[in-house]
Amino acid sequence: MAEKYLTYEYNIDGENFTTAGEASVNLKRVLRRIGFAPEVIKRASIAMYEGEINMVIHAGGGVARVNIYEDKIVITLDDNGPGIADVELAMKEGYSTAPDKIRSMGFGAGMGLPNMKRNADKLEISTRLGEGTTITMTITVAATATAND
Amino acid sequence: MKISEIAKILNGSVLCCGEHTCGEVFSACGSDMMSDVLAYVKNQALLLTGLVSPHAIRTAEMMDMKCVAFVRDKTPGEDILALARKHGIVVIKTPLRMYEACGLLFAGGLRGDIDTDINAGVCG
Numbered sequence: 001m002a003e004k005y006l007t008y009e010y011n012i013d014g015e016n017f018t019t020a021g022e023a024s025v026n027l028k029r030v031l032r033r034i035g036f037a038p039e040v041i042k043r044a045s046i047a048m049y050e051g052e053i054n055m056v057i058h059a060g061g062g063v064a065r066v067n068i069y070e071d072k073i074v075i076t077l078d079d080n081g082p083g084i085a086d087v088e089l090a091m092k093e094g095y096s097t098a099p100d101k102i103r104s105m106g107f108g109a110g111m112g113l114p115n116m117k118r119n120a121d122k123l124e125i126s127t128r129l130g131e132g133t134t135i136t137m138t139i140t141v142a143a144t145a146t147a148n149d
Numbered sequence: 150m151k152i153s154e155i156a157k158i159l160n161g162s163v164l165c166c167g168e169h170t171c172g173e174v175f176s177a178c179g180s181d182m183m184s185d186v187l188a189y190v191k192n193q194a195l196l197l198t199g200l201v202s203p204h205a206i207r208t209a210e211m212m213d214m215k216c217v218a219f220v221r222d223k224t225p226g227e228d229i230l231a232l233a234r235k236h237g238i239v240v241i242k243t244p245l246r247m248y249e250a251c252g253l254l255f256a257g258g259l260r261g262d263i264d265t266d267i268n269a270g271v272c273g
Contacts, residue, residue, distance in 0.1 A: 018202070020204075024207075024211065025236075028211070049208075049211050050187060105200070105202055106181060106182055106183035106184070106200045106202060106204050106205070107204070109188075111184040111187065112184065114188070
């Protein structure tokens with residue numbers, strides 16, 4: 001395994017939808033500074049942003065941990081929310097349990113989890129009803145995909 | 150198309166980052182659903198939206214967009230403009246509705262890759 005560069009931990013405030021996404025903006029800045037390729041930065045940022053929004057909408061917040069390696073970025077989203085009753089259904093594009101209030105704020109179109117999967121090379125979901133959900137996303141960095149190459 | 154020309158076609162006012170209006174964009178996306186923008190937009194550098202929220206700016210930042218145009222004369226608050234300034238995103242306000250704004254820009258030459266737009270970019 002390649003050497004780990006950095007580890008970041010973000011507390012996601014579940015009470016404030018307006019500030020949701022700030023951790024993703026911070027992560028994007030970190031990845032830019034390191035010099036990852038724009039395509040890798042974009043995929044990691046979108047996956048994290050969708051995850052952050054989901055944690056605020058459905059789980060009352062949680063913790064996001066990001067481990068940055070030379071060859072991959074691993075994002076782990078951990079919450080103590082209600083869990084996902086049917087993961088297969090939740091992965092379907094367009095399926096959402098978000099309330100109308102969230103839709104009026106531009107989210108809740110049922111694209112969160114599918115979009116996280118689309119942008120990550122690997123997505124794992126571990127969920128228990130009434131206890132919470134852990135989502136791990138791995139974004140692989142191709143050998144040639146750094147801006148400094 | 151230069152952002153300054155976009156503002157002109159939209160009969161819009163530039164609300165912040167006017168120093169970046171010489172930047173060029175080649176395609177645009179119109180949507181009020183940020184979920185769709187995050188899911189379907191590829192390389193559109195202009196977001197037209199009626200969603201007056203910091204998430205319009207944050208989504209634009211995630212997608213490496215250069216400009217956000219608020220349609221239907223919606224006026225973003227200072228918090229939204231401050232966020233846009235932080236990320237160097239030009240904000241325009243236009244009295245036009247979404248359909249008219251998109252139509253005028255398309256007719257004005259902001260077409261981008263039409264095939265890509267049909268399949269992935271026009272989302273609302």
